[in-house]
Amino acid sequence: QAKYLAQIILVGAQVVGRAFMRALRQEFAASQAAANARGRSERPQSAAASRIIGISLQEAQQILNVSNLNPEEIQKNYDHLFKVNDKSVGGSFYLQSKVVRAKERLDEELRIQAKGDKEKGWKAET
Numbered sequence: 670q671a672k673y674l675a676q677i678i679l680v681g682a683q684v685v686g687r688a689f690m691r692a693l694r695q696e697f698a699a700s701q702a703a704a705n706a707r708g709r710s711e712r713p714q715s716a717a718a719s720r721i722i723g724i725s726l727q728e729a730q731q732i733l734n735v736s737n738l739n740p741e742e743i744q745k746n747y748d749h750l751f752k753v754n755d756k757s758v759g760g761s762f763y764l765q766s767k768v769v770r771a772k773e774r775l776d777e778e779l780r781i782q783a784k785g786d787k788e789k790g791w792k793a794e795t
Contacts, residue, residue, distance in 0.1 A: 726775075733747055
């Protein structure tokens with residue numbers, strides 16, 4: 670009896686172990702594919718800015734509710750959201766911090782784009 674019970678436990682552990690390893694490999698492959706897709710969608714400088722500031726360009730655009738990188742629209746939405754989330758009027762410091770980070774990320778993206786445009790213009794002249 671004990672021999673059969675030990676065999677059943679051993680076989681069961683092997684089956685569970687194999688299933689776990691397969692799931693782990695699939696999860697690793699999916700995370701690699703997502704990372705590769707993210708890497709292709711963002712330019713290297715933009716990806717670096719996302720890592721440094723801790724917020725992606727898309728997330729920053731969602732937070733400030735802007736669809737394109739228009740500095741006036743970004744500033745207008747930032748001013749409004751910063752004021753609305755001010756702690757003195759019952760707002761949330763956490764949300765206000767998110768608004769500030771989003772503005773920093775969009776400002777950085779605008780700087781990267783301006784630098785890229787300047788380099789393109791310089792290369793076109795030569």
